Amino acid sequence: MCGRYTLTISLEELMMHYHLEMELDRFHTPRYNIAPMQMVLAVIHDGRTNKMGELRWGLVPSWAKDEKLASGMINARSETLLQKPAFKTLVSRKRCIVPADGFYEWKKSGSSKQPMRIVMKDRQLFSMAALYDTWVRPDGSKVSTCTVITTTPNELMEPIHDRMPVILRPEDEQVWLDRGNQDVxxxxSLLQPYASDRMHAYAVPSLVGNVKNETAACIEEMPSLL
Incomplete structure (x- = not known):
């Protein structure tokens, strides 16, 4: 699964990468320990251009009776997207990108777990493929939520965990976002493990395990204990 990630780059870098118009009134601070059920930045295509906004991480389908499903829908398996009622209709009409510059996973060895941060070798921004939906509460208010799509691990991730987020190749980002594209x-076919030779994993402090810890210390490189 993908249950924690980072987004530490500047707003300007985000805007440039996704060809967004600069939003002078938007304020963005580095995020070192983003967790499920929090509001996260996401990029969608509105039919004309790319737009960036916030979604809550943990999908609530539009047909859900309540919001209790959200915590169990932070991820969607790429292999079964078209079989699951919560996801199958979203693939053709409600796709988005969740920007990140690293994600965390815990490497197990016996009874021990070592938190690892996985990044691009060049430490650049990358795009996690995601789906979104909007649910209407009984009082009429709306909540827009998302789920990050996962796939099988590449060679780098395999010793760490049996799943990884789908990271889109740069040339596929706009294909995924394009609202006019309904070729399921x-x-x-874009939902593949990212090339392992472009990625790097390193051990980080155990403090990242607590979502209340949201400082640069979370991404500090340290010797692995495993």
Missing amino acids: GLLT
Whole structure:
């Protein structure tokens, strides 16, 4: 699964990467320990251009009776997207990107777990493929939520965990976002493990295990205990 990630780059870098118009009234601070059920930055295509806004991480389908499903829908398996009622209709019409510059996973060895941060070798921004939906509460208010799509691990991730987020190749980002693209076969073909030779994993402090810890100390590189 993908249950924690980071987004420490500047707002300007985000805007440039996704060809967004600069929003002078938006304030963005580095995030070192983003967790499920929090508000996260996401990029969608509105039919004309890319837009950036906030979604709550943990999908609530539009047809859900309540919001209790959210905590169990932070991820969607790429292999079964078209079989699950919560996801199958979203693939063709409600796709988004969740920007990140690293994600965390815990490497197990016996009874021990070592938190690892996985990044690009060049430490650049990357795009996690995601789906979103909007649910209407009984009082009429709306909540827009998302889920990050996962896939099988690449060679780097395999010793760490049996799943990884789908990271889109830069040339596929706009294909995924394009609202006019409803070619489900093409879209699902993009959901592959990212090239391991472009990625790097390193051990980080155990403090990242507590979502209340949201400082640069979370991404400090340290010797692995495993």
